[in-house]
Amino acid sequence: xxxxxxxxxxxxxxxxxxxxxxxxxxxxxxxxxxxxxxxxxxxxxxxxxxxxxxxxxxxxxxxxxxxxxxxxxxxxxxxxxxxxxxxxxxxxxxxxxxxxxxxxxxxxxxxxxxxxxxxxxxxxxxxxxxxxxxxxxxxxxxxxxxxxxxxxxxxxxxxxxxxxxxxxxxxxxxxxxxxxxxxxxxxxxxxxxxxxxxxxxxxxxxxxxxxxxxxxxxxxxxxxxxxxxxxxxxxxxxxxxxxxxxxxxxxxxxxxxxxxxxxxxxxxxxxxxxxxxxxxxxxxxxxxxxxxxxxx
Amino acid sequence: xxxxxxxxxxxxxxxxxxxxxxxxxxxxxxxxxxxxxxxxxxxxxxxxxxxxxxxxxxxxxxxxxxxxxxxxxxxxxxxxxxxxxxxxxxxxxxxxxxxxxxxxxxxxxxxxxxxxxxxxxxxxxxxxxxxxxxxxxxxxxxxxxxxxxxxxxxxxxxxxxxxxxxxxxxxxxxxxxxxxxxxxxxxxxxxxxx
Ligand SMILES: Cc1cc2nc3c(=O)[nH]c(=O)nc-3n(C[C@H](O)[C@H](O)[C@H](O)COP(=O)(O)OP(=O)(O)OC[C@H]3O[C@@H](n4cnc5c(N)ncnc54)[C@H](O)[C@@H]3O)c2cc1C
Ligand code: FES
Ligand code: FES
Numbered sequence: 001x002x003x004x005x006x007x008x009x010x011x012x013x014x015x016x017x018x019x020x021x022x023x024x025x026x027x028x029x030x031x032x033x034x035x036x037x038x039x040x041x042x043x044x045x046x047x048x049x050x051x052x053x054x055x056x057x058x059x060x061x062x063x064x065x066x067x068x069x070x071x072x073x074x075x076x077x078x079x080x081x082x083x084x085x086x087x088x089x090x091x092x093x094x095x096x097x098x099x100x101x102x103x104x105x106x107x108x109x110x111x112x113x114x115x116x117x118x119x120x121x122x123x124x125x126x127x128x129x130x131x132x133x134x135x136x137x138x139x140x141x142x143x144x145x146x147x148x149x150x151x152x153x154x155x156x157x158x159x160x161x162x163x164x165x166x167x168x169x170x171x172x173x174x175x176x177x178x179x180x181x182x183x184x185x186x187x188x189x190x191x192x193x194x195x196x197x198x199x200x201x202x203x204x205x206x207x208x209x210x211x212x213x214x215x216x217x218x219x220x221x222x223x224x225x226x227x228x229x230x231x232x233x234x235x236x237x238x239x240x241x242x243x244x245x246x247x248x249x250x251x252x253x254x255x256x257x258x259x260x261x262x263x264x265x266x267x268x269x270x271x272x273x274x275x276x277x278x279x280x281x282x283x284x285x286x287x288x289x290x291x292x293x294x295x296x
Numbered sequence: 297x298x299x300x301x302x303x304x305x306x307x308x309x310x311x312x313x314x315x316x317x318x319x320x321x322x323x324x325x326x327x328x329x330x331x332x333x334x335x336x337x338x339x340x341x342x343x344x345x346x347x348x349x350x351x352x353x354x355x356x357x358x359x360x361x362x363x364x365x366x367x368x369x370x371x372x373x374x375x376x377x378x379x380x381x382x383x384x385x386x387x388x389x390x391x392x393x394x395x396x397x398x399x400x401x402x403x404x405x406x407x408x409x410x411x412x413x414x415x416x417x418x419x420x421x422x423x424x425x426x427x428x429x430x431x432x433x434x435x436x437x438x439x440x441x442x443x444x445x446x447x448x449x450x451x452x453x454x455x456x457x458x459x460x461x462x463x464x465x466x467x468x469x470x471x472x473x474x475x476x477x478x479x480x481x482x483x484x485x486x487x488x489x490x
Contacts, residue, residue: 001315003297003361025359029339032357035316036337045315049362095464096442097354098339181463182340 004046009053009131012158015046017133020155022046026054026069027101029094030110054105054160064166065129068105068159075104083164085171085190089120092175095182105159108144111151111210118145118211119190120173122203125165132156138163145210169193170284172277175205176261176269186261189249189273193281198222198231202274207253207266217248217274234286242275249274301363303327304373305380305393313360320344320355322363323370328400331371331437342465345438346370352445354464371437372399374444378418381448382489420444420482427478431469439465443479453483 004022006012016022022044025031034040048054054069057079064082066075072090076099080087086104093099093116107117108128127138130153144152153159171192177183188205200221202214224241225231250271255263299322300309310326318337323329323346333343337356344355347369355368369377373394380392394402404421417425420443430436439462446453446461453461458479467475 003315003359005361005364025362028357028359028362029354032318032359033338035359036318036356041316045359045361047359047362094339095342096461097342097345097352097464098357100351101353101357 001042002044004044005050006046006048007050009051009160012046012048012051013131013133015044016158017156019044019046024048024109024158026106026109027071027098027103029098029102030106048105048158057161059166062166063163066104066162066164068108068161069103071101071103072099082166083120083124084167085120085124085173085192086117086164088171088173089116089175089188089190092116092173092177092183092185092188104162108151108159108162109153111145111149113148113208113210114185114188114206115211116173116175116185116188116205119188119203119205120171121162121164121190122211122213123171123190123192123201124167125192125194125201127163128152128159129161129163130154130157131160132158136160142213145212148209150210167192169195170281170288172280174273174277176273184260187253187255187266187269187273189270189277191274191277191281193285195231195285198226200225200278202249204249204253204270206260207255207270209254212252212254214249214252214274217245217252220248221245221278236286237278237282242278245278246271246275297361299360299364301365302367302393303329303396304369304376304399306395308396310360315359315361317360318356319346319348319358319360319363319368322360323355323368327396329370329372329396331399331402333434333437335434339464340466341435341438342442343435343438345441345465347441347445350445352442369441370399371440372402374440375402375416375418375421378420378444379416418444419485420447420479423482423485424475424478427474427481429470429474429478435465435467435469439467439475443482447479447483447486451483451486453479455480 004015006015023042024046026048054067056067058065072093075090076087104117107115121141126141128144139152173190175188176186185206187207190203192201204212250267253267253270255266257263297313298311299313310322335341335343339354339357346355349367376394450457
């Protein structure tokens with residue numbers, strides 16, 4: 001095994017181009033487990049912890065450009081107003097020690113259906129900035145997950161950053177597990193209200209081969225909110241609408257039975273989380289709308 | 297490969313390190329510092345917790361090569377680390393710290409322990425002894441490092457703060473109540489000292 005230690009982003013891209021089989025290691029919270037248990041013996045480890053750019057973030061007009069290695073702890077502490085859904089999701093990851101090391105770049109690299117960043121990114125709207133010596137491209141988050149633990153990166157590409165849309169409304173993240181700390185999601189649900197475009201976006205974790213959006217549920221809810229004038233009148237969402245939305249979210253799942261839970265339990269739990277996160281975010285939207293626009 | 301880094305305030309190096317080796321392995325097997333425990337090697341138990349450039353991490357999940365040039369504090373150096381922090385607000389690397397030999401021989405002998413010998417302990421270590429928070433002791437080093445860092449950041453922690461900060465550390469003996477007591481005790485003593 002060789003340990004490659006690029007000191008800059010350019011050096012990292014050059015090393016990945018020269019050794020496409022090199023395994024990048026950032027926080028190591030996925031990679032080291034595999035090495036410790038002999039599940040993986042890469043020829044090259046490509047250490048990214050010396051590449052300072054990856055630990056920085058920029059808050060722009062519309063997006064946050066989040067460096068791939070910014071640890072979850074930093075996201076929770078510094079980006080809560082801009083990225084509330086991702087900050088909530090970050091807080092559910094493992095333990096302080098893991099959150100001090102692991103970040104979204106590693107979560108995307110692993111692309112586990114249970115990764116907690118994914119539902120939050122899907123709901124907020126995001127693009128993955130992938131780069132190689134050949135150039136840079138922005139991969140829409142919906143197109144990033146290509147299969148169980150598979151992603152759209154080419155062998156010579158590295159993740160430089162994730163461009164996440166800044167919240168323009170309330171966001172929530174909900175996760176089912178056996179305890180509060182150190183738990184891989186049985187299933188998880190992210191929801192974001194986007195009052196500017198009058199749309200709702202969702203993200204479902206651990207209930208399909210990849211993280212997915214519940215698109216039919218989103219379309220139904222967008223139409224129902226529009227027809228009822230809800231964005232303007234700020235009324236409580238009709239229970240039948242919330243129920244239909246929840247059912248459609250459950251229907252968007254394609255779960256399996258495994259040690260953490262059965263498929264039918266997952267579908268059921270996703271429906272419950274969909275209804276709850278919709279209620280929480282909508283109540284919060286009504287609250288702010290009432291304050292800023294005087295809507296009852 | 298060779299890895300150079302600072303351990304408990306003193307520059308150290310390790311030779312013939314395998315590229316896939318963890319920082320925990322280097323500390324225990326190459327430097328003779330078995331204070332950081334190896335239980336799960338998968339980040340679940342926190343018994344290998346050390347500070348890496350000040351930040352608590354599971355040393356079993358840090359590749360040794362990633363520690364190159366970094367600053368590591370282990371439980372063996374915690375007493376001196378806490379002392380320097382209290383007296384000088386910290387320590388420039390190399391100016392103080394715990395030598396490898398001292399660290400290898402370091403033992404917890406609190407002023408209340410039966411030996412009565414009174415090696416100086418970090419306040420959090422003394423509090424663990426006084427509160428009866430140590431049973432088999434396997435989880436203790438990781439808990440001490442994590443709790444000490446929490447008290448540095450959050451001098452007046454709520455119970456929720458303590459639970460959150462220690463949520464990555466498993467203990468199979470105490471049921472955690474005595475550990476909570478110990479951290480509350482250390483926080484209270486820290487408050488009195490100011
Ligand atoms: C005890 C424990 C509990 C955990 N609990 C959770 C949990 O609750 N929720 C959760 O989502 N995850 C959890 N994880 C998994 C892990 O912490 C996360 O997936 C984390 O986001 C990984 O980030 P990292 O920086 O440590 O990744 P690494 O382990 O360094 O890398 C992970 C993968 O991404 C690749 N990679 C890293 N950076 C880049 C880059 N810039 N470009 C391209 N590829 C890259 C690596 O090659 C590797 O394939 C847990 C892990 C442990 C050990
Ligand atoms: S040995 Fe590192 S967390 Fe258990
Ligand atoms: S005292 Fe035995 S594991 Fe904690």
